[in-house]
Amino acid sequence: MQTPQDSDSLQSSRSGKRDSRRHTPKANMSGLYQRAIREAFIKLDPRTEVKNPVMFVVWVGTIVTFLVTLDPNLFGTVQADPGQQRLLNGLITFILFFTLVFANFAEAVAEGRGKAQADALRSTRSDTIAHKLLPDGSIQEVSSTELQRGDQVKVVAGDMIPADGEVIKGIASVDESAITGESAPVLKQPGTDIMSSVTGGTRILSDELILKVASDPGQGFIDRMIALVEGAERVKTPNEIALTVLLTVLTLVFLIVVATVSPLANYVSAPTTIAILISLLVALIPTTIGGLLSAIGIAGMDRVAQFNVIATSGRAVEACGDISTLVLDKTGTITLGNRLADEFIPVDGHTVEEVAQIALAASVFDETPEGKSIVILAERNSANINFNTDDASGVEFTARTRMSGTDLPNGKEVRKGAVDAVKGFVRSRGGTIPVQLDAAYERVSRLGGTPLAVCQDGEIYGVIYLKDIVKAGLRERFDQLRRMGVKTIMLTGDNRITASVIAEEAGVDDFIAEATPEDKIDVIRREQAEGKLVAMTGDGTNDAPALAQANVGVAMNSGTQAAKEAANMVDLDSDPTKLIDLVTIGKQLLITRGALTTFSIANDIAKYFAIIPTIFAAAGIGSLNIMGLKSPQSAIISALIYNALIIPALIPLALKGVQFRPLTADQLLRRNILIYGVGGVIAPFIAIKIIDVLLPFS
């Protein structure tokens, strides 16, 4: 039975441990770079290169420069000494070849890290023997790979859970550390929104469970996580597609420009060779971002997996970066969630002991932490169970009634629940509402607690004060989100006063009190109608419609299968505040792409000043050689060497991501333009000059 006020998550929090729970996968990274170097050469296959338009143009250019290395006069007689020309062409070919290799290496390193993570996850999913329950009640031993959705299996202490599923019978402790890294076992039992779901690959520590398999072989959540981090079947996200189109347009424009340079050069009596034209083309096209784009995307997915979140697609992760509204539950998300009964407040002339007695009777069948804390507080106030529980029946909490309680053997009904719900119950039983009730309710609400009214038939005895504590550090996180332009809305079934006190303390932008499951969807729809992207966390079956409606729905791993199927992400740590980290990762992914694209395009300016004056020196623009480069040959070679070396130099940044700063959009834009725009203009001037000085030939 759930507590009445809040149909939200009742999971107790593990506050203050978010960073320690960031699961560093036990992936074997040894040999990663050797494998990546080998892969970098394998990816030179034109069938692979053709998938990257920018690098494919470099690939074609490399072939052409290789041909002119073999015969410098292949496309026309060159004026220079053939030997020297062959040497220059050979150097250009060599540098272009390694430009390709470095770009492939970046992708191979990112894929290698993902594969290592996937292998680590795969090792937790060894084929196990499952004890399948047949319709006639007998048990058949089958391989875990043969289990189908809907099959029932029995697992006992010591067994590995063979597949994702839902507990339908039994109570047991499960060690989920293989998946989450958290060593504390988790209780699993049926019929609850938060403890009935199990993940394949985890181990049952005590007792036994009967499970219903929730997915077909290879379709479980861990299998989907493996496919995502491996990157083998990666589909480009909308942002990547848009960036690919931009880079292709730039490449096409520069191809046309360079193709028309030759007749112009001839016209101004400054004929140029094919190798130099190809060098100009490769220097101008955005090879830096073209080579690093896929590595950035793959690394982004890996970062999500490192936070123990299963995303069903890269699109969902990117959507996190564009979120403008975050919808959060109160209990368990913003507050610690393990609300404890702190005080009994009697009304209408009753004593604390009488309230305790009725509260105990109403909570005897309540298995929730709140219910248990009421029992403990009642027993401390000298209450005891004065009826045969076998002859009594529990009344479960529902979101509609917002009450729970017990029907006693003597025919009396004891209830506890939302104050207005209990008022309605009492009136229906012909009772009256005591005048002190509202004062007690208001007192508890102003303290930020949850007031539960307690009654027996038509008589209200008092109010239970359930204390709720806002998690530490949340205020700062919400401030951070606000600076990022993300609005936070708190949803709670609590009354307005309690909700406003908690909202004020936590620092959320808005709140909705006395919310029903329908209200959650309405809030999301309203925000989406204003053109905003909305993210939401949830774990219950009643959250499924809202999770499906939200642009980013994050379900808790401990939640129901319905919630997990409806969401587009599953948090294996079942930490509702993980949504904040996901927004950060999504924004970081988009910022990294934007920063490196800006840098790549800004680099072009220095390369123009390196190569163009050398091509048109005879036309009188040699004075544009502002870097004072030694000769046309050294200028070209220096620019190409810089173009090649900048790719591996930026691999660590591409894989790690640009450090996220919680700034407004304007501040971020200014910052990135300053660092990556202005820096992208200045850095190559310095680097090309240094390379030119270091080159042994003039």
Next chain:
Amino acid sequence: MKRFDVRPPVLTAQIAEDMTEIWSEWRRQKLPLYLFLGLCFNLVLAPAVFAATGGEMSRSQTYWLSALGLVTIALAIYLFFVMFVPEKF
């Protein structure tokens, strides 16, 4: 005079089988066909380039130059294709 069929029947069947296999491979992998057609078209283009350069370049140089022109156009078509159907890449 008596006519002799010098080709044994087994060899004829072998040749027919090889031709069928080559034809079915061609139908599946169109790239070699396109490359061949491109080279043939280059034979048409090269004299035009030769005429345009006024005989300054040798025949082989004009052949390679026109091939380079065709490669450039093919690259431009490929890039247009990427722009319009980026999901395939």
